[in-house]
Amino acid sequence: MSARRGVIAILTGGGDVPGLNPAIRAVTIRALREGFQVIGIRRGWAGMVDIIRDKKADNSNNYQILTREIVNRAGRTGGTFLHTSRTKPSHVKKADIPEHLQDTYLEDDNDLTAEVLKNLEYLNIDYLIPIGGDDTLSYGVRLCQEGVKVVAIPKTMDNDVPGTDYCIGFSTCVTRTIALTNNLRTVAGSHERFLILEVFGRYAGFSALLPTMAGAANRCVVPEHRFNIEKLTELLSEDRMNNPSRYSIALISEGAMFEGGEMIFENRTTDAYGHAKLGGIGDLVSDEIKKISPKFNNGKKVSVVNQKLGYMVRGGDPDAIDSIVPMAFGNLALDLILKGLYGRLVVLKNGRYDNMPIEVVTSSKKLVDVKQFYNTDRYRPNYESFEMKPLFIMTSEL
Incomplete structure (x- = not known):
């Protein structure tokens, strides 16, 4: 896979909320216009774990190439058409190891980060945009530490991702x-x-x-x-x-x-x-x-x-705010990639769009004062x- 300016992967993890599809649409439309190719990773981090690095393998359940037609059709709806999971690649139980890796990972609790990194390379992914709550994004922090160019978008109906006043779905x-x-x-x-x-x-x-x-x-x-x-x-x-x-x-x-x-x-x-x-x-x-x-x-x-x-x-279509904010967050993520800034979390703070170091996700808690x-x-x-x-x-x- 190749593109003039590189390949961007998007995934959604954790619980579904209205506003995820508008965020995917915003990232994709802007990225394609800027000359990137966009891949949608299916089922959150699970899709990154389950990929089989073989050109003959059927990986349609793990990723898909995103087009304007695909994202425009889904962009006004609730949920996430890429699907989601609560998989954490750094902690995969033996029973959940993909079949093609079962002979390699034998512990009760396994870190499959090495496989994720190989899969990102296999798909020629240059930039990764995870959309999720503090759990999903905590693994984005891990990949950032491994050298992956990550720009994260906060999502959770609880509105409890640290660093941002607002999360998609709230x-x-x-x-x-x-x-x-x-x-x-x-x-x-x-x-x-x-x-x-x-x-x-x-x-x-x-x-x-x-x-x-x-x-x-x-x-x-x-x-x-x-x-x-x-x-x-x-x-x-x-x-x-x-x-x-x-x-x-x-x-x-x-x-x-x-x-x-x-x-x-x-x-x-x-x-x-x-x-x-x-x-x-x-x-x-x-x-x-x-x-x-x-x-x-x-x-x-x-x-x-x-x-x-x-x-x-959490079911049904997004309201006005959860249609507008994901659009802005998606474009903010592309702005950061175009500027060569990675390891960032796009945020809303005091009514204004901004970005923060992604490490804020794991370094603090966001609770009611x-x-x-x-x-x-x-x-x-x-x-x-x-x-x-x-x-x-x-x-x-x-």
Whole structure:
């Protein structure tokens, strides 16, 4: 494979979000116009691991040549047409080693970075643009350290990639959360119940805090502050009694923790990045609130409408912001390549597009600044000091 100015590879890793396809489209359209060839790596880092370096091999499941026609067709849709995975090439379990490498890698945990580097060379890839969250991009940091020319684009509906105020997918997540909550409030109001909604957010509570700040819920609990279930019940009971329709709403981050407790997992199996699948905190909160509710409702139990929003907030087409920001991020990535700048993360900071060293992804954590933005007594956002704040209020700085 050859091109006048080189070959650029794009991949998407981790969870899908609306806005990935517009980012792929932006990179591809600009790159082709500038004289590059563009390869789409399929299934995230898994595609880079599974490539068979043989001209006779069928690698169509691992990569494809991208054209204007392909990306224009997909560019207005949600998800990622390149598909995705949570593969981490530096930590591949023996059972997940590709068949053609099983005689070479025999450990329980294997580093296949050498194979990835050979595959990049085999495809004549000059530049690599990974689009993902801190897990996906952490391996981009590793490849950068190995000499690969990497320019990264941040994506995650949790909005928790360090170094940037905004990550692709977050606006649509907030938009969907508000819309779905408003749909369900008619159910809660009809039956005079509490409405408990579990939303994404393993370590960072942005996806619970911002919809609450926008008026979707009365209260929210976030991973950054352990909550007292009796206090939450009392607050929701107060909200319910003050509402003419006799209902109240709380958004619960999936990583939220009871006082003295830990995160709630669906099971203890972990992905390649060591993360067990979260899920169940909304169920536990609902059960406990129902049990405690008579204490704050004249001895009568209040029932709960309990819903895990989950994939409903990450499905479908991107909203306006998740159509515009990926376009800008993709073009920013091409600007950096054209300038000969690598090892960078394209970012939005204080309302302006910029770039940062990619190492910021692994050198810090991006969490809600509880002191500034969260009222720990009232379990709701702080509604003050908005002057000169960026669009989504909370920045990447702690």
